[in-house]
Amino acid sequence: MDVRVCLRVRERRDVDLILGQDMLAAGWSAHTLDAPGKFLLCAEGHDRPRRARAYLVTDEDVRAEAARWAPIRPALDDLSAAALGAAHDDAEDVLGEVVDAEIVDDSADPDAALWAALRTVPDTGVSVPELMMTTGMGRTWIYDRLQSHAAAVRAEQVSRGRWRATDPHRERPAA
Incomplete structure (x- = not known):
């Protein structure tokens, strides 16, 4: 896929470097983009860049x-419902007793679910994808909370992508 994205640049000559030869002379002035999220997009099949704007979605x-549209959301088809059920079953297999109906429930407090998961995992810790499934939250949210817990010495990273509560707060899982 041949796509070029040009955000605001400091030097005019960088426009030609990013978008291609003579784009600055043709009037594509990325150094004058004046608002957050504005950029130029040049894709295969288009003879000239297009102006675009991105927005931060947290x-x-x-x-x-999702909550706004939930009341009128159509029911899942059988295949999707089965896949969702399988994903929940896989999480239970991986986390053992950490994932139960109360924690996976969408209405549960994700912070409480995260803390419960960190406190009850074995010494090998719990992975970020497992924490995402347990809390229903995204990777950025998980890492933000993990960093907060680590800064307060409540949680620690035991290996790449695996976390647990620090020893004073941990409840060892039954063997």
């Missing part, structure tokens, strides 16, 4: 939109 924005 996990909270996504949750709010």
